[in-house]
Amino acid sequence: MNAETIVIVGAGQAGGWAAQTLRSEGFKGHIVLIGNEPHRPYERPPLSKAVLSGDAHADTTALHKLDAFDLLNIDWRPNVSATAIDRTAKQLHLSLGSPVRYDKLILCNGGRARLLNIPGADLPGVHTLRSIEDAAALGKTLEAGKRLLVVGGGWIGLEVAATARKKGMAVTVVEAMERLCERTVPPAMSDFLLRLHTSEGVDVVLGAGVKQLARNAQGSLTATLGDGREVVCDSVLVGVGLVANDELAREAGLECDGGVLVDAQCRSSDPDILAAGDVAAWHCEWAGRRMRLESWQNAQEQGIAAARSALGTEVNHQPLPWFWSDQYDVNLQIFGMPALSHQLVVRGDQASKSFVMFFLDDGKVVAALGPNSAKDLRFARRLIERRTAVDPLRLADTSVPLAKI
Numbered sequence: 274m275n276a277e278t279i280v281i282v283g284a285g286q287a288g289g290w291a292a293q294t295l296r297s298e299g300f301k302g303h304i305v306l307i308g309n310e311p312h313r314p315y316e317r318p319p320l321s322k323a324v325l326s327g328d329a330h331a332d333t334t335a336l337h338k339l340d341a342f343d344l345l346n347i348d349w350r351p352n353v354s355a356t357a358i359d360r361t362a363k364q365l366h367l368s369l370g371s372p373v374r375y376d377k378l379i380l381c382n383g384g385r386a387r388l389l390n391i392p393g394a395d396l397p398g399v400h401t402l403r404s405i406e407d408a409a410a411l412g413k414t415l416e417a418g419k420r421l422l423v424v425g426g427g428w429i430g431l432e433v434a435a436t437a438r439k440k441g442m443a444v445t446v447v448e449a450m451e452r453l454c455e456r457t458v459p460p461a462m463s464d465f466l467l468r469l470h471t472s473e474g475v476d477v478v479l480g481a482g483v484k485q486l487a488r489n490a491q492g493s494l495t496a497t498l499g500d501g502r503e504v505v506c507d508s509v510l511v512g513v514g515l516v517a518n519d520e521l522a523r524e525a526g527l528e529c530d531g532g533v534l535v536d537a538q539c540r541s542s543d544p545d546i547l548a549a550g551d552v553a554a555w556h557c558e559w560a561g562r563r564m565r566l567e568s569w570q571n572a573q574e575q576g577i578a579a580a581r582s583a584l585g586t587e588v589n590h591q592p593l594p595w596f597w598s599d600q601y602d603v604n605l606q607i608f609g610m611p612a613l614s615h616q617l618v619v620r621g622d623q624a625s626k627s628f629v630m631f632f633l634d635d636g637k638v639v640a641a642l643g644p645n646s647a648k649d650l651r652f653a654r655r656l657i658e659r660r661t662a663v664d665p666l667r668l669a670d671t672s673v674p675l676a677k678i
C-alpha cells in the first residue's frame with residue numbers, strides 16, 4: 274500500500290488495535306495516534322468490575338505492555354484532541370501542535386456517557402463511568418454502609434450495582450423502562466436479572482425516571498422520581514447510555530446518524546476516512562439493520578478490520594456479535610442479536626443461575642444467551658454460525674448433549 278501516514282483518532286480499544294494491526298500487517302509508514310486521555314490504549318470492561326472494586330489496578334487494563342507498545346513505533350500524542358478534519362487538505366487539526374497530514378484517517382473516538390438533563394445532574398457526588406478517572410472517582414464513594422443510587426438499569430448500571438453490593442453498600446437501581454436491559458435482552462432475561470439483583474438485596478425500581486437531584490440538609494443527595502417517590506443516597510451513578518462522538522465527522526461533512534456511517538470495509542462516505550468501535554454505525558447482517566455495537570469484541574475486531582481496510586485489504590466486518598457481563602457470581606454471555614420475534618427455547622432451569630436461552634428464526638438458531646454456561650454457549654455459537662436448523666424439543670432436553678445436535 275502506498276499510504277505513508279495513517280492517523281488514528283482515539284487511543285482507546287479500537288484505536289489501539291488499529292495501530293497494532295497496521296504494524297502486524299507490515300505497514301512501515303508513519304502512524305499517528307491522537308488520544309485525549311493521558312493513558313495508552315486500554316480496555317474499559319474492568320472499570321465497572323475489578324478496577325472499580327479495587328481488586329485490580331487500573332494499569333492492568335492497558336492493551337499493550339509498555340515495551341510492546343514502544344516497539345510499535347507509534348507517534349502517540351496523549352492529552353491531545355482532534356478538533357477538525359480538513360478533507361480537502363487531508364489534514365487533522367489538533368488542540369495542541371500543528372495539524373497532521375494523513376493519507377488515511379481512522380476514527381476510533383468512541384463515545385461518552387449520556388448525561389441526565391435534570392436539575393441537580395451536575396452536583397458533586399453524581400458520577401458517570403467511562404474512563405479510568407471516572408472509575409477512580411466513583412470507586413472512592415463505594416464504602417460499606419453508604420447508599421448508592423444507580424440511575425439506569427442497563428449493563429453498566431447493573432455491574433456497578435453488583436460491585437457496590439459486594440462492597441456492602443445499600444443500592445437502589447431506578448430504571449425508566451418496565452424491565453432491565455430492555456434494549457438488549459428479551460423479557461425472560463430481564464426477569465432473571467431482576468431476580469438476581471433483588472436476591473442480592475438491591476432495591477430495583479422499574480418504570481420510573483429521576484426528575485430531580487438535590488443536596489439535602491443532612492448533606493446527602495435526594496433523588497425525586499417521576500411518581501414523587503424520593504430516594505436518599507450518598508452518591509449516584511448515572512448509566513443511561515452512550516452518545517457517539519461523531520461531531521468531528523459530522524462537522525467534516527461525513528454521513529452520520531447517531532454514529533459515523535461506514536460500510537463492512539469500515540469506510541465512511543469519504544473513502545480515505547474509516548471508523549471503528551463505538552463511534553461507527555454499519556449494517557450488521559446478524560441484526561439485519563444499521564447499528565452501533567458497543568462491545569469489547571466489536572472494538573477489537575472492527576479496529577483490526579479498519580486497519581486492514583486502510584491498507585487496501587478487502588475486509589467484510591460481520592462478526593457474530595458477542596457480549597458478556599459479570600455481576601456477582603454470574604457471568605452472562607450473549608451471542609447474536611436476540612429479538613422478540615424469535616422463538617425462545619430454554620435449556621436448563623430458568624430459576625437457577627445456569628441455563629441457556631436459544632433464539633430460533635425459521636427453525637434455525639440465530640442467537641443464544643445465558644448465565645454461567647460458557648461451555649454450552651461455545652456449542653451454541655457454532656449452531657448460530659452454521660445457521661443450524663434444530664429440533665426445539667431436543668435443544669431443550671438437557672439429556673441430549675449439545676454436541677449431538
Ligand SMILES: Cc1cc2nc3c(=O)[nH]c(=O)nc-3n(C[C@H](O)[C@H](O)[C@H](O)COP(=O)(O)OP(=O)(O)OC[C@H]3O[C@@H](n4cnc5c(N)ncnc54)[C@H](O)[C@@H]3O)c2cc1C
Nearest residue numbers: 283285286287309318354355382383550551567568569572
Ligand atoms: C465501564 C464499562 C464497562 C464495559 N463492560 C463491557 C463488558 O463487560 N463487555 C463488553 O463487551 N463491553 C463492555 N464495555 C464496552 C467496551 O468497553 C466498549 O465498547 C469499547 O471500549 C469501545 O472501544 P472504542 O475504542 O470504540 O472506544 P473507547 O475505548 O471509548 O476509545 C475512544 C477514545 O477516543 C478518545 N477521544 C474521543 N474524542 C477524541 C478526540 N476528538 N480526539 C482524541 N481522542 C478522542 C476517548 O477519550 C477515548 O480514549 C464496557 C464499557 C464501559 C465504559
